[in-house]
Amino acid sequence: MDVPKEQIAILLEHGLYSSAQMLGCFLVSSPAANAETTPHLKAESLVLLGDALFRDRDYRRAIHTYKQALQYYKIIPKQSQTTSRSSLPSNRSSSPNSFNISAINENEVKFKVASCHCALSENRAALAEMEGIPGKARNLQMHLLMGKLYRNSRHIRPAIACYKECLRHCPYVLDAITALAELGATFKDIISLFPQTPMRSGKASFDHFDSSRWLQRYVEAQCCIASNDYKGGLELFSDLLQRFPNNIHLLLEIAKIEAIIGKNDEAIMNFEKARSIDPYIVTYMDEYAMLLKTKSDYLKLNKLAHDLLSIDPTKPEVFVTLSVLWERKDERGALSYADKSIRIDERHIPGYIMKGNLLLTAKRAEAAVIAFRGAQELRPDIRSYQGLVHSYLSLSKTKEALYAAREAMKAMPQSAKALKLVGDVHASNSSGREKVSVEDLFRQKSFMSQHLGWNPVT
Helix, strand or coil, rough: CCCHHHHHHHHCCCCHHHHHHHHHHHHCCCCHHHCCCCCCHHHHHHHHHHHHHHHHHCCHHHHHHHHHHHHHHHHCCHHHHHHHHHHCCCCCCCCCCCCCCCCCCCHHHHHHHHHHHHHHCHHHHHHHHHHHHHHHHCCCCHHHHHHHHHHHHCCHHHHHHHHHHHHHCCCCCCCHHHHHHCCCCHHHHCCCCCCCCCCCCCCCHHHHHHHHHHHHHHHHHHHHHHHHHHHHHHHHHHHHHCCCCCCHHHHHHHHHHHHHHHHHHHHHHHHHHHHHHCCCCCCCCHHHHHHHHHHHHHHHHHHHHHHHHHCCCCHHHHHHHHHHHHHHHHHHHHHHHHHHHHHHCCCCHHHHHHHHHHHHHHCCCHHHHHHHHHHHCCCCCCHHHHHHHHHHHHHHCCHHHHHHHHHHHHHCCCCHHHHHHHHHHHHHCCHHHHHCHHHHHHHHHHHHHCCCCCCCCC
16 A cells, blocks of 8 residues: 555654644545545545544544544445454554554444544534444444433433443443442442452452452442531541542542532642642632632732643633632623633533622622523532522522522531521521421421430420
């Protein structure tokens, strides 16, 4: 062949995407890759060019190129297709980041097209591509992507099925564990999916038991957080941190929980510890930014925003941080940054929380309700309930505020902040004392008895 395909793979492996694209143009126009006489070579060349475009984030062109490859694949004689598929190794990666130079696999190319659509936030188009891949042909990457796409489309049952399939393949897909916990799966449900790996003697190795023990505690922690048992989740994550000191993922998870439950000083300390270990992390840094604002530490907040912009200005966390920074200078600008974070990632909860708070401050309570509801639909936590209650009270909708406060108490029966919300609603009503329900009084008395050791004489 005039242009060796292997050379494009080498360029891609070394990150020379521009050169790989240019060489790919020579490859697909080579007389050897004639569409009529050698459609298989044409298809393979187009896939390689598509991989170069994908790696360079030129997703539209990558989609067009991959689809051209699929068109040429369709005219390859059936016998050749069968031979090509049977020659593919079983562990071959379907990622667009892999550089396969053998005959193409239709399902892998469809996955690459779907990955491009995902990068462009075109979930519906991505899901349509993925649903064209037969269930038996899907690998671990494909199941995980489909789970995310179904979840984003609010198709909960198929999302759960895909995440479960991930864990049947590999129990260490932590994304799938977290997603299942948030979608309501119990600890036992998740653990039951883990494949058993016995030794030849029929007994599992000590290392397997040792590793599965910490993994089970991780699952338990995520299930606690998903059910708003922040105290239990915090204890489990803290135990894991004892075993895995300076684990950035655990430090960030702990700090996020501490921020939610109001342990602001501890949360700031853990966020700063994580940043000292890895100054280039972006995950949850908007949560850290919100804490800095509560402390009025604008010097650190300004530095954090500058650092995040230099690391990756495309992440939603960056725009929430900018929103926090600009709140006291320009509320309209701050709101536009919060909106931008949501446009980048429709599932980014801090973006909704920040937007709701800004709208509430601007006395746009009805719009604030929509923002807080958006956060609550993704994953209810005390902040979204607080926002809803205060928004409804601003609108003088006491009944709706009380309903939201009781929802918080039902979801978080051990939370003093949830209990306070019920009190806030009654305090806002001039005749609140008369309208406090027996149920609310019982909850308050029960909470104070269990957690504060206060047992009034009746």
